[in-house]
Amino acid sequence: MANDILRVQDVHISFAEERKSFLEKRKIREVLKGVSFTMREGEVLGLVGESGCGKSTLAKAILGLSHPDKGNIEHFSEHPQMVFQDPYGSLNPAKKIGWILEEPLRIKGGFTPQERREKALAMLKKVGLEETIADRYPNQLSGGQRQRVCIGAALMLSPKLLIADEAVSALDVTIQAQILELLLSLKEEMGLAILFISHDMRVVYQMSDRVIIMKDGEIVERGDVDSVYFNPQHPYTRTLLEAAGIIEDEER
Ligand SMILES: Nc1ncnc2c1ncn2[C@@H]1O[C@H](COP(=O)(O)OP(=O)(O)OP(=O)(O)O)[C@@H](O)[C@H]1O
Ligand SMILES: [Mg+2]
Known part of the structure; x- marks a missing residue:
């Protein structure tokens, strides 16, 4: 079990x-x-x-x-972790995919830059994306690719x-x-x-x-x-x- x-x-x-007006009682x-x-x-x-x-x-x-x-x-x-409906709205448009995937590790701390990079690249593979995607920005991906990135980002800290x-x-x-x-x-x-x-x-x-x-x-x-x-x-x-x-x- x-x-x-x-x-x-x-x-x-x-x-x-x-x-509807300030005279109305607030309804819960x-x-x-x-x-x-x-x-x-x-x-x-x-x-x-x-x-x-x-x-x-x-x-x-x-x-x-x-x-x-x-x-x-x-x-x-x-x-x-949560994956949302809108894969574009939940990715920082100013950051490259590699940076986005590394972010949970950066916040958690205790990883060298190289470890973070390796884990990000391994996650790209896991969610079915090529490593070169790491150097792209969110607006350079398709909707499906973006949702794969969102799933990858959610899984970086191995949630259960x-x-x-x-x-x-x-x-x-x-x-x-x-x-x-x-x-x-x-x-x-x-x-x-x-x-x-x-x-x-x-x-x-x-x-x-x-x-x-x-x-x-x-x-x-x-x-x-x-x-x-x-x-x-x-x-x-x-x-x-x-x-x-x-x-x-x-x-x-
Ligand atoms: N922060 C909030 N303040 C006031 N009302 C809210 C708030 N969040 C949600 N509601 C209201 O609570 C109800 C439930 O919203 P919720 O987002 O949980 O629905 P849902 O089942 O996820 O719907 P959908 O399938 O459209 O996503 C709705 O009537 C919504 O307007
Ligand atoms: Mg909803």
């Missing part, structure tokens, strides 16, 4: 809504309403649900970028948990498939656990061992991907699967 790598317990997060909206789940070492856990249901809010809380109002998040590994938040949504379908394949092979090679966030039901099926279905800040269904997809218990899961054309509408 694999060890737990992440435990999320009864997490609540609220945001204050904008007031709860975006996460008591979310609990566990991730195990080396598994891919899919997280799906419609836009605005709280997926990215949950991802940020796991990374420690925001704090739950209630509940807690326990990590059993160092350095969880990677959060991929719509990591392939901005890429076209063939490039998407290549990046998904890369993530799966890195998972095997590095024993990575991946929290795979997406609104694409098919992609989630392809990637995940287990899946969580979220609606309005709550988990409505969870389980092994095959049982959730082919024996859904919650009407909302069925709606998502029908909309994606994965199961047939029973009414028809």
Whole structure:
């Protein structure tokens, strides 16, 4: 039995809504309403649900970028890392790729310049890019190449948990498939656990061992991907699967 790598317990997060006028009382909206789940070492856990249901809010809380109002998040590994949807926005345009890959090592410290360079070049290879890419700037790469760099940068400190938040949504379908394949092979090679966030039901099926279905800040269904997809218990899961054309509408 694999060890737990992440435990999320009864997490609540609220945001204050904008007031239409200063006379209006400030309303608080709860975006996460008591979310609990566990991730195990080396598994891919899919997280799906419609836009605005709280997926990215949950991802940020796991990374420690925001704090739950209630509940807690326990990590059993160092350095969880995130890969975002927009591979261009998350790379410093003024720096060469080699420098970007070396940055996590520079921040951590304890590496000679030569060690950093070697590790950066080895990572380029690992994510399927040529060493010459190290001397290019982000705007000299394709979208798919940039996303490979982002994944490489996230993996420089050998995290055991990677959060991929719509990591392939901005890429076209063939490039998407290549990046998904890369993530799966890195998972095997590095024993990575991946929290795979997406609104694409098919992609989630392809990637995940287990899946969580979220609606309005709550988990409505969870389980092994095959049982959730082919024996859904919650009407909302069925709606998502029908909309994606994965199961047939029973009414028809
Ligand atoms: N910092 C913030 N302040 C106020 N409201 C916020 C903040 N961050 C998120 N929200 C709101 O919380 C809700 C959930 O947002 P979140 O980004 O988690 O959704 P999501 O499930 O990731 O959606 P998508 O699939 O579109 O990425 C949204 O209604 C959003 O407007
Ligand atoms: Mg989001």
